[in-house]
Amino acid sequence: MKFCPRDGSLLLPVRRGGRAALRCPRCGYEEDAHGGAEYRSRASVENKSAIVVLAGEAANLPRVKTRGCPRCGHDEAYFWAQQTRAADEPPTRFYRCVKCGHTWREYE
Numbered sequence: 001m002k003f004c005p006r007d008g009s010l011l012l013p014v015r016r017g018g019r020a021a022l023r024c025p026r027c028g029y030e031e032d033a034h035g036g037a038e039y040r041s042r043a044s045v046e047n048k049s050a051i052v053v054l055a056g057e058a059a060n061l062p063r064v065k066t067r068g069c070p071r072c073g074h075d076e077a078y079f080w081a082q083q084t085r086a087a088d089e090p091p092t093r094f095y096r097c098v099k100c101g102h103t104w105r106e107y108e
Contacts (some may be wrong), residue, residue: 004029066095074099
C-alpha cells in the first residue's frame with residue numbers, strides 16, 4: 001500500500017494506456033506503479049448472519065394478538081424480534097401462528 005505524499009490518502013491503481021499507475025482520489029497526484037509489485041483493487045460486503053428459528057422453542061415465546069395469520073386467519077401468534085439488517089435499521093418482527101404454526105415476518 002502506498003499513500004499520497006500531499007494529503008496522505010491511499011493511492012489507488014489505475015490504467016493509463018499500457019502502463020499501470022497509482023492515483024490519489026482526492027488531489028489527483030499520480031505516480032508510476034513500478035517494480036514487480038502487483039496492485040489489485042477490490043471491494044465487497046458479506047453478510048453471514050443466519051436467521052435461526054427453533055421449532056420446539058415456540059412455547060417459550062410471548063403470545064400476542066395480531067392482524068391474523070396469512071394462512072389460517074387465527075389472531076394469536078408467538079412473537080420475537082431479530083436484527084436482520086444494519087444496526088441503524090429497526091429489527092424485524094417474526095410471528096408464528098399458535099393454531100397452524102405458520103411463520104411470517106413484519107418489517108417496520
